[in-house]
Amino acid sequence: MLASSTAFGIYIVVSRDIAYNRLEDQYQFVMLLVALENIPSIFSVAAGGLGDVIGRRKLVLIGALSSLPLLLMGYLPVNLLPLLAGAFITLWTIGSPSVTGALLDATSSSGLQYSFYAMFGSIGWGIGGLLGGVLLGLGSKSIPFTVASIVILLGFLTAYAFYPSHAVGKSASFRDVGNGIQKVSWIFITITLLFMGVTMLYGSFAIKLRGIVGSPELFxxxxTALPAITGSIVRPFSGILS
Incomplete structure (x- = not known):
């Protein structure tokens, strides 16, 4: 969780800075970017079920492939960023439920343990955002994207190497997965659309904020860093209360 969130923090800061610097179409660009970041979330339900059929550990390796489009963002033309973002999020979305599933298995779905897991997500988000701004300040988008790709690759490979044997899955059929998706489909679509709306608003806010603060480091x-501090404090308490 720490590695993925750190990589995401770097990605978010750098991608929003790129959108800000596209003065001719910055808002249209960030809306397209946000849309392609959110659409792949539909794979998360299917990916979780697929891991129960073919084995969750295999999907962790697919998640590791998300490092490739993240790396390419630093070297290919900016116009391709939304497409690369969609590929990055799709691969990450396929792999990440298997990592979370292993944690829930290992802790018997403990709310307290999951809250600490989420706390490290907040810490990584803050570190990544701050690191992304600093690396971007060096003058090249290739540096932060390369660092982010290495971080997320190491995170998934570590999860694969130490994946608990009792949490590998293979306990369901494709019919079970289909039935499960059918039961939650409307709830999931509703939540996805709501989240997309919020993130689009947040994307517009990012453009404004980037202009106000004046530098990628402060951005x-x-x-990310200041909100992450709040999240890392609040999340363990939510686990205790649960």
Whole structure:
């Protein structure tokens, strides 16, 4: 969780900075970017079920492939960023439920243990955002995207190497997966659309904020690091209360 969130923090700060610098179409660009970041979330339900059929550990390796489009973002033309973002999020969405599933298996779905897992997500988000701003300040988008790709690759490979044997899955059929998706489909679609609306608003806010703070370093600090401090404090308490 720490590695993925750190990589995401870097990605978010750098991608929003790129959108800000597209003065001719910055808002249209960030809306397209946000849309292609959110649409792949539909794979998360299917990916979780697929892991129960073919084995969750295999999907972790697919998640590791998300490092490739993340790396390419630093070297290919900016116009391809939304498409690469869609590929990145799709691969990450396929692999990440298997990592979370292993945690829930290992802790018997403990709310307290999951809250600490989420706390490290907040910490990584803050570190990544701050690091992304600093690396972007060096003058090249290739540096932060390369670092982010290495971080997320190491995170997935570590999860694969230490994946608990009792949590590998293979306990369901494709019919079970289909039935499960059917039961939650409307709820999931509703939540996805609501989340997409919020993130589009957040994307517009990012453009405004980037213009106000004046530098990528300060942008990373304000946009991710400060909210992450709050999240890392609140999340363990929510687990205790659960």
């Amino acid at each position: 990373g600090l304000v946009y």
